[in-house]
Amino acid sequence: MVNRIAVVMAMAKPSLARAEHHPMAPDLNLDRTISRGSSSSSARIVFVVNPKGANGRTGEEWKKLLPHLRSRLGRDCNIYESFTSGPSHAMDITREAIREEADAVVAVGGDGTLHEVVNGFFWAGKPVCACERDRNSTTALGLIPLGTGSDFARTFGWRNDPHEAVERIARGLKTRIDVGVINGDIGEPHYFINVADIHLSAKAGYYASRYKRFGNFCYIIGALRGFMGHTNKDLKIKVNGGVWEVFPQVTAICIGNAKFFGGGMKITPNADPRDGNLEVVILQNFKWYDFILKLHRLYNGTHLSVKNVTSMRVQSIEVEEVKNSGSIYVQSDGEHLGFLPRKFFILPSAIEMFC
Numbered sequence: 001m002v003n004r005i006a007v008v009m010a011m012a013k014p015s016l017a018r019a020e021h022h023p024m025a026p027d028l029n030l031d032r033t034i035s036r037g038s039s040s041s042s043a044r045i046v047f048v049v050n051p052k053g054a055n056g057r058t059g060e061e062w063k064k065l066l067p068h069l070r071s072r073l074g075r076d077c078n079i080y081e082s083f084t085s086g087p088s089h090a091m092d093i094t095r096e097a098i099r100e101e102a103d104a105v106v107a108v109g110g111d112g113t114l115h116e117v118v119n120g121f122f123w124a125g126k127p128v129c130a131c132e133r134d135r136n137s138t139t140a141l142g143l144i145p146l147g148t149g150s151d152f153a154r155t156f157g158w159r160n161d162p163h164e165a166v167e168r169i170a171r172g173l174k175t176r177i178d179v180g181v182i183n184g185d186i187g188e189p190h191y192f193i194n195v196a197d198i199h200l201s202a203k204a205g206y207y208a209s210r211y212k213r214f215g216n217f218c219y220i221i222g223a224l225r226g227f228m229g230h231t232n233k234d235l236k237i238k239v240n241g242g243v244w245e246v247f248p249q250v251t252a253i254c255i256g257n258a259k260f261f262g263g264g265m266k267i268t269p270n271a272d273p274r275d276g277n278l279e280v281v282i283l284q285n286f287k288w289y290d291f292i293l294k295l296h297r298l299y300n301g302t303h304l305s306v307k308n309v310t311s312m313r314v315q316s317i318e319v320e321e322v323k324n325s326g327s328i329y330v331q332s333d334g335e336h337l338g339f340l341p342r343k344f345f346i347l348p349s350a351i352e353m354f355c
């Protein structure tokens with residue numbers, strides 16, 4: 001699909017008129033057309049760029065990448081770029097791109113940007129679709145990992161190397177991946193692609209996000225801040241719609257569609273975003289010194305045999321406090337999502353992704 005024709009540069013804003021080379025679909029009302037393929041079948045790819053990702057590095061790397069992007073994809077694709085103006089904007093851009101029949105939406109940034117793009121694939125609890133489009137042709141997801149942690153990419157062994165990422169898109173190979181869903185008192189469901197987590201790690205992540213300017217060091221600052229005032233809590237858990245079970249003195253629960261979080265910690269080492277399951281890892285009765293003694297095992301994914309660590313594969317899991325305090329943090333893909341109770345479940349093969 002992605003290997004033909006010539007580069008056309010159009011640096012002005014695209015009009016709402018139908019694209020000259022894509023008569024069946026309207027031009028995308030996005031920030032800018034970077035390059036225009038010359039065939040009527042040119043794929044339309046929207047790059048959603050967070051210019052502030054990784055402390056501004058994403059925006060700079062994106063600018064440097066453009067000449068390569070044009071030369072590698074420009075012959076075959078109409079390429080659009082759209083810069084996010086702030087939190088949640090990537091969701092709106094993605095929804096608009098899907099409704100306007102984009103062939104792919106590519107998140108350019110970190111896990112937060114990817115998370116928002118994934119959430120943009122859904123609206124009011126259903127996948128967004130282009131009304132007039134053939135049911136068999138959907139919008140694919142792509143990723144140019146350029147964030148601080150870029151943890152989702154690690155599951156596939158992808159580096160923060162934008163040239164490699166462009167190559168994956170150029171190859172055009174795709175795989176269907178699962179998406180996690182979170183329901184709670186938040187009205188609409190929320191989606192995650194990487195890891196959702198509860199209690200200490202989620203609190204640490206909440207604080208880490210305030211210190212992204214320090215790069216990966218933000219996770220250490222977040223962890224130290226998370227420990228302040230932390231107490232392990234008795235939680236009730238229901239797996240796959242079964243019976244409620246009490247897990248005493250829970251330190252953290254991590255629910256992985258993929259393997260890594262917190263800037264490279266292999267927390268759910270058996271998770272695979274293509275297997276229709278979530279891997280749940282429960283840490284109980286951990287003290288601060290346990291993290292120091294066992295940190296290397298958390299990073300290399302050998303912690304499942306450690307005392308007070310439980311793991312299971314689930315399709316759904318509900319988590320509540322035994323005594324409700326409303327203060328147990330919940331995080332999804334590194335984004336703060338409020339507090340318990342919550343239900344998590346898997347949507348198998350929900351999105352097609354360049355791999």
Ligand SMILES: Nc1ncnc2c1ncn2[C@@H]1O[C@H](COP(=O)(O)OP(=O)(O)OP(=O)(O)O)[C@@H](O)[C@H]1O
Pocket residue numbers: 050051052053054055058084085086087088089108109110111112113114116146147148149150151212334335
């Ligand atoms: N223009 C913008 N200005 C400020 N914040 C933005 C802007 N666009 C998006 N954001 C927010 O920035 C957050 C973090 O971005 P992103 O995930 O790309 O980088 P990161 O946090 O450095 O990387 P990682 O999540 O992999 O650690 C996103 O969740 C998004 O809400």
